[in-house]
Amino acid sequence: MSTKVGIISDTHGLMRPEALEILKTCDYVLHAGDFTEEKILDQIRFMGRLYAVRGNCDGYWARGLAEKLRFRIEDLEFLMVHNRNHAGSAAGEADVIVSGHTHRYSEEMIDGRLWLNPGSCGWPRFPGEVSMAVMEITGQKYRITRIMF
Numbered sequence: 001m002s003t004k005v006g007i008i009s010d011t012h013g014l015m016r017p018e019a020l021e022i023l024k025t026c027d028y029v030l031h032a033g034d035f036t037e038e039k040i041l042d043q044i045r046f047m048g049r050l051y052a053v054r055g056n057c058d059g060y061w062a063r064g065l066a067e068k069l070r071f072r073i074e075d076l077e078f079l080m081v082h083n084r085n086h087a088g089s090a091a092g093e094a095d096v097i098v099s100g101h102t103h104r105y106s107e108e109m110i111d112g113r114l115w116l117n118p119g120s121c122g123w124p125r126f127p128g129e130v131s132m133a134v135m136e137i138t139g140q141k142y143r144i145t146r147i148m149f
């Protein structure tokens with residue numbers, strides 16, 4: 001049986017109902033920052049196990065959120081930051097680095113490590129898609145599905 005992880009970022013005050021429906025089916029929810037409003041965090045707090053970091057647009061209310069967060073799901077080590085450029089030496093032995101900030105979906109393998117940006121799940125910054133990712137993990141193996149709205 002696999003573990004299902006919903007991965008979002010850059011909601012900027014908008015939690016799309018269709019994204020919420022997907023997140024409700026997940027065991028874990030990851031938010032890579034830029035909630036902009038605490039009400040967005042409140043909407044997903046109760047869903048699965050939540051990991052969230054503070055983004056550059058998150059105000060004083062988000063001071064309790066880490067800027068870098070390391071955690072493990074199944075046999076994978078994760079590092080989550082809002083801006084990929086801030087991972088730096090904290091990347092350590094992480095198998096997966098999740099970031100946001102650019103509002104653009106990307107999935108890259110670099111030196112055996114997955115760099116994943118789920119894109120913007122709120123407002124698109126540039127003309128383009130609104131997206132999120134769902135990762136299904138079994139041990140150290142995973143499958144990623146990009147979901148576009």
